[in-house]
Amino acid sequence: MTAGERVSSIASHLGLKGKMDAGVSVFNNVPMAPPDPILHLNTLYKADPNPHKINLGVGAYRDEQGKPWVLPVVRKAEHIIIEDPALDHEYLPIDGLKTFTEASVRLILGKSSPAVLENRYVGCQTISGSGAVRLGAAFLARFRKAPIYISKPTWGNHRAIFADAGLEVREYPYWNPEVRGLALKELLDTLKSAPNGSIICLHPCAHNPTGVDPTPEEWKLIAEVIRDKSHFPFFDCAYQGFASGDLDRDAGAVRYFVEQGFELLVAQSYSKNIGLYGERTGCLTVVTRTPEQATAVRSQLCKLQRAMISMPPAFGARIVSMILNDEKLFGQWMVELKTMADRIITMRRELFNALSELGTPGTWKHIVDQIGMFSYTGLNANQVKVLIEKYHVYLTDNGRISMAGLNSGNIRRFAEALDWVVRNVK
Ligand SMILES: Cc1ncc(COP(=O)(O)O)c(C=O)c1O
Incomplete structure (x- = not known):
């Protein structure tokens, strides 16, 4: 029997004709989504x-x-990377470039953070700040079944990302239109009346969209309620250094929480402060209570990341790693960051x-x-x-x-x- 005869015989056995019309489109029932x-x-x-x-x-x-504005320090780092004869385009590990994630953790928590000194942290490279929020949300949806509270108003994408990850999204008041400032009392009241163990999404600096940040004294009250209610803080830090020109000052709220012994998540973005918008360069930092927990959390983040993006992209992470780990380039970045701020x-x-x-x-x-x-x-x-x-x-x-x-x-x-x-x- 020839190959053609074999196909005809299978077709007639299964009642197939060997030709067909286009059928009904799968996409007929797809409605138009509203534009962003x-x-x-x-x-x-x-x-x-x-x-x-x-x-x-x-x-x-x-x-x-x-x-x-492409920061001159970024141009410098790009040249060094491109001219490196050892550069290849192999996959990064699932949790990203180690020199990048280690430096990112230290940038947000501080080199002498108790979490860093006690080795109870995870840094996982992500698709910029959005990807860090998304990965953190996916992790919490599995391991912390609780509603997440976002500020009202907040960055336009928070609700979409958290809801898409399967979290129940609620709001806490943030903006008081009368004083055109923080609605501190309403915020604290809402956190107090939230179910124990809720997740609280916080902007550590340069709140988007209001530009209103709690003062250090106000942060202390927010932390106290979060502690009293066993809530879990999830910081979204998209503007470290870009807000005030001072990296340490802009990380103050996160560091205060870590010093107080909180476990937490922080999403970091290098879109604004290094200007790497399109390179999608970010990190999800997790602070745990013990090094063993950190190892387990890392394994779960890798499992989630593998299913979502396999591995993060290399180029932006190489640029950031070079700037954060080289004293001279870091110094130049400080100057350029301050120029923007x-x-x-x-x-x-x-x-x-x-x-x-x-x-x-x-x-x-x-x-x-x-x-x-x-x-x-x-x-x-x-x-x-x-x-x-x-x-x-x-x-x-x-x-x-x-x-x-x-x-x-x-x-x-x-x-x-x-x-x-x-x-x-x-
Ligand atoms: C509060 C906040 N979070 C996260 C992001 C995410 O930015 P990207 O994904 O470019 O890092 C932004 C960007 O505008 C933001 O304002």
Whole structure:
């Protein structure tokens, strides 16, 4: 029997014809998902032909010319890596590049952290901060069946990531619109009334979107309630060093919790502070009570990571590892990090001064009091709509602006537009 005859005989045995029509599409019932609000805003901005348009939506650093900035220290590290004849493109281990994760753990916890000295930590490389939040969420969904509390408001992706991992998402109040600051009492009340053992997602610095951080005294109260209620802290640290220009200061809340003996998770991102946005470079740090627990936790993180991404990408981790582990490059990074932080702080002051000069109704001191990439202006959705349509200023409808989108060329124009909407739009 020839091969063709064998196929025909199997077909006739199984009642198959050997040809078919296309059938019904699997995708007929897939509804359109809503666009991501921030990415959508970016699309609208790009499509706007107005030469004076201003983009205050996207959370990425821009220099005085409004351009992305590749840190010179990153360029230096890239050259060293590329010219290394020993460089290969083999897979990294599942938990990532060891020199990178070890340095990342020390960066956030501090070299003399009790967790580091007692060897009771895990560092696992992730797909940037988002991946660290996602991996941490997956871990908690398996090993800590409890609701997770996120701040209201928070980074737009927290709810989606935690819910996608199977956690029940609840909220704690964070923003008090009257004082345009922290809703401390409501926050503490909510944590107190949460079921014992809940997971609490906290921004250690440069809270997104409000730019409002608890003071050290306020952190102590938050920690006390978390301890009293046996809650579990999950820090999402996307702006270490970028917020104040000082890495240690921005890690203060995390380090305080570790000193108080807490076990915790920290998601770290190198998108903003080293500007590696598209390289997707991050780390999930876990502090346990014993080294044995750390070994078990690492094994479970590896199991989860293997199922999600197999292994993390190498290039960004190599860059960060080189910068964190080389004294000279580290020193250069400190200077460049401060350049970014200081430019943002200057823009806050200039915006505040311009609004004061214009006599814009309302109080605007929160613009200088807030910290980090974003300012929560207090503008409402109607005012935002007019800013976009009449003034070509793009910002999210909760009134959040990315301070990095401002520069000496556009700040006056923005202040005048803001002044107009505050006076004319309710
Ligand atoms: C609070 C917070 N967490 C996490 C991230 C994640 O950023 P990435 O995934 O680029 O590291 C961001 C970015 O804007 C953020 O603001």
